[in-house]
Amino acid sequence: MKRFSGDRTIDGVKASVDGRPLDPRLDLHRYTANGFEWSYEGDEPRQLALAILAEHLNDPADAKSLVEPFMKAVVANFDNEWEMTSADIDAALQALGSGSLRAAS
Structure with a gap:
Protein backbone atom coordinates (compact mmCIF):
# COMPACT_ATOMS: atom_id res chain seq x y z
CA MET A 1 0.00 0.00 0.00
CA LYS A 2 1.38 3.39 -1.00
CA ARG A 3 1.44 6.32 1.39
CA PHE A 4 1.13 9.84 0.00
CA PHE A 36 2.13 21.63 -6.13
CA GLU A 37 -0.31 23.28 -3.74
CA TRP A 38 -3.48 22.29 -1.91
CA SER A 39 -6.32 23.60 0.29
CA TYR A 40 -8.01 25.50 -2.56
CA GLU A 41 -9.22 24.91 -6.12
CA GLY A 42 -6.72 25.93 -8.79
CA ASP A 43 -3.95 24.89 -11.15
CA GLU A 44 -1.38 23.88 -8.52
CA PRO A 45 -3.87 21.63 -6.66
CA ARG A 46 -4.91 20.26 -10.06
CA GLN A 47 -1.27 19.28 -10.75
CA LEU A 48 -1.11 17.54 -7.37
CA ALA A 49 -4.35 15.69 -8.07
CA LEU A 50 -2.97 14.50 -11.41
CA ALA A 51 0.28 13.35 -9.78
CA ILE A 52 -1.49 11.43 -7.02
CA LEU A 53 -3.96 9.78 -9.38
CA ALA A 54 -1.33 8.88 -11.98
CA GLU A 55 0.84 7.24 -9.32
CA HIS A 56 -2.10 5.48 -7.71
CA LEU A 57 -4.01 4.29 -10.77
CA ASN A 58 -1.04 3.65 -13.05
CA ASP A 59 -3.36 4.64 -15.91
CA PRO A 60 -2.78 8.08 -17.45
CA ALA A 61 -6.19 8.29 -19.18
CA ASP A 62 -8.12 7.44 -16.00
CA ALA A 63 -5.95 9.81 -13.96
CA LYS A 64 -6.58 12.70 -16.35
CA SER A 65 -10.32 12.06 -16.45
CA LEU A 66 -10.58 12.17 -12.64
CA VAL A 67 -8.38 15.21 -11.95
CA GLU A 68 -11.13 17.80 -11.61
CA PRO A 69 -13.49 15.94 -9.27
CA PHE A 70 -10.59 14.57 -7.17
CA MET A 71 -9.01 18.00 -6.89
CA LYS A 72 -12.30 19.61 -5.80
CA ALA A 73 -13.40 16.86 -3.38
CA VAL A 74 -10.04 15.86 -1.90
CA VAL A 75 -7.00 18.04 -2.66
CA ALA A 76 -8.82 21.35 -2.15
CA ASN A 77 -9.73 20.15 1.35
CA PHE A 78 -6.28 19.06 2.54
CA ASP A 79 -4.87 20.71 5.67
CA ASN A 80 -1.36 22.17 5.78
CA GLU A 81 -0.06 18.66 6.49
CA TRP A 82 -1.85 15.68 4.98
CA GLU A 83 -1.44 11.96 4.43
CA MET A 84 -3.39 9.47 2.31
CA THR A 85 -2.95 5.78 1.69
CA SER A 86 -3.94 3.82 -1.39
CA ALA A 87 -7.02 2.66 0.52
CA ASP A 88 -7.99 6.28 1.26
CA ILE A 89 -7.72 7.14 -2.44
CA ASP A 90 -9.80 4.11 -3.41
CA ALA A 91 -12.47 5.20 -0.91
CA ALA A 92 -12.45 8.76 -2.27
CA LEU A 93 -12.76 7.51 -5.86
CA GLN A 94 -15.61 5.23 -4.87
CA ALA A 95 -17.37 8.14 -3.19
CA LEU A 96 -16.94 10.11 -6.41
CA GLY A 97 -18.65 7.31 -8.32
CA SER A 98 -15.45 5.84 -9.72
CA GLY A 99 -15.39 2.67 -7.65
CA SER A 100 -14.59 0.48 -10.63
CA LEU A 101 -11.15 2.08 -10.93
CA ARG A 102 -8.52 0.30 -8.91
CA ALA A 103 -4.82 0.85 -8.38
CA ALA A 104 -2.44 -1.43 -10.17
CA SER A 105 -0.55 -3.36 -7.54
Whole structure:
Protein backbone atom coordinates (compact mmCIF):
# COMPACT_ATOMS: atom_id res chain seq x y z
CA MET A 1 0.00 0.00 0.00
CA LYS A 2 1.38 3.39 -1.00
CA ARG A 3 1.44 6.32 1.39
CA PHE A 4 1.13 9.84 0.00
CA SER A 5 1.90 12.90 2.12
CA GLY A 6 2.33 16.63 1.92
CA ASP A 7 3.70 19.32 4.17
CA ARG A 8 4.23 23.07 4.06
CA THR A 9 7.73 23.87 5.23
CA ILE A 10 9.86 26.98 5.44
CA ASP A 11 11.37 25.83 2.13
CA GLY A 12 7.97 25.50 0.44
CA VAL A 13 5.53 22.67 -0.10
CA LYS A 14 6.68 19.07 -0.26
CA ALA A 15 4.63 16.17 -1.62
CA SER A 16 5.86 12.60 -1.52
CA VAL A 17 4.87 9.00 -2.08
CA ASP A 18 6.46 6.35 0.12
CA GLY A 19 9.07 8.87 1.25
CA ARG A 20 10.24 9.91 -2.21
CA PRO A 21 9.28 13.11 -4.08
CA LEU A 22 6.02 12.78 -5.98
CA ASP A 23 6.49 13.09 -9.77
CA PRO A 24 4.31 16.00 -10.98
CA ARG A 25 3.62 14.08 -14.21
CA LEU A 26 4.15 17.07 -16.47
CA ASP A 27 4.46 14.50 -19.25
CA LEU A 28 0.70 13.91 -18.94
CA HIS A 29 -0.42 17.51 -18.57
CA ARG A 30 1.07 20.79 -17.37
CA TYR A 31 -1.52 22.76 -15.44
CA THR A 32 1.12 25.01 -13.88
CA ALA A 33 4.85 25.70 -13.77
CA ASN A 34 4.57 26.60 -10.08
CA GLY A 35 4.64 23.12 -8.53
CA PHE A 36 2.13 21.63 -6.13
CA GLU A 37 -0.31 23.28 -3.74
CA TRP A 38 -3.48 22.29 -1.91
CA SER A 39 -6.32 23.60 0.29
CA TYR A 40 -8.01 25.50 -2.56
CA GLU A 41 -9.22 24.91 -6.12
CA GLY A 42 -6.72 25.93 -8.79
CA ASP A 43 -3.95 24.89 -11.15
CA GLU A 44 -1.38 23.88 -8.52
CA PRO A 45 -3.87 21.63 -6.66
CA ARG A 46 -4.91 20.26 -10.06
CA GLN A 47 -1.27 19.28 -10.75
CA LEU A 48 -1.11 17.54 -7.37
CA ALA A 49 -4.35 15.69 -8.07
CA LEU A 50 -2.97 14.50 -11.41
CA ALA A 51 0.28 13.35 -9.78
CA ILE A 52 -1.49 11.43 -7.02
CA LEU A 53 -3.96 9.78 -9.38
CA ALA A 54 -1.33 8.88 -11.98
CA GLU A 55 0.84 7.24 -9.32
CA HIS A 56 -2.10 5.48 -7.71
CA LEU A 57 -4.01 4.29 -10.77
CA ASN A 58 -1.04 3.65 -13.05
CA ASP A 59 -3.36 4.64 -15.91
CA PRO A 60 -2.78 8.08 -17.45
CA ALA A 61 -6.19 8.29 -19.18
CA ASP A 62 -8.12 7.44 -16.00
CA ALA A 63 -5.95 9.81 -13.96
CA LYS A 64 -6.58 12.70 -16.35
CA SER A 65 -10.32 12.06 -16.45
CA LEU A 66 -10.58 12.17 -12.64
CA VAL A 67 -8.38 15.21 -11.95
CA GLU A 68 -11.13 17.80 -11.61
CA PRO A 69 -13.49 15.94 -9.27
CA PHE A 70 -10.59 14.57 -7.17
CA MET A 71 -9.01 18.00 -6.89
CA LYS A 72 -12.30 19.61 -5.80
CA ALA A 73 -13.40 16.86 -3.38
CA VAL A 74 -10.04 15.86 -1.90
CA VAL A 75 -7.00 18.04 -2.66
CA ALA A 76 -8.82 21.35 -2.15
CA ASN A 77 -9.73 20.15 1.35
CA PHE A 78 -6.28 19.06 2.54
CA ASP A 79 -4.87 20.71 5.67
CA ASN A 80 -1.36 22.17 5.78
CA GLU A 81 -0.06 18.66 6.49
CA TRP A 82 -1.85 15.68 4.98
CA GLU A 83 -1.44 11.96 4.43
CA MET A 84 -3.39 9.47 2.31
CA THR A 85 -2.95 5.78 1.69
CA SER A 86 -3.94 3.82 -1.39
CA ALA A 87 -7.02 2.66 0.52
CA ASP A 88 -7.99 6.28 1.26
CA ILE A 89 -7.72 7.14 -2.44
CA ASP A 90 -9.80 4.11 -3.41
CA ALA A 91 -12.47 5.20 -0.91
CA ALA A 92 -12.45 8.76 -2.27
CA LEU A 93 -12.76 7.51 -5.86
CA GLN A 94 -15.61 5.23 -4.87
CA ALA A 95 -17.37 8.14 -3.19
CA LEU A 96 -16.94 10.11 -6.41
CA GLY A 97 -18.65 7.31 -8.32
CA SER A 98 -15.45 5.84 -9.72
CA GLY A 99 -15.39 2.67 -7.65
CA SER A 100 -14.59 0.48 -10.63
CA LEU A 101 -11.15 2.08 -10.93
CA ARG A 102 -8.52 0.30 -8.91
CA ALA A 103 -4.82 0.85 -8.38
CA ALA A 104 -2.44 -1.43 -10.17
CA SER A 105 -0.55 -3.36 -7.54
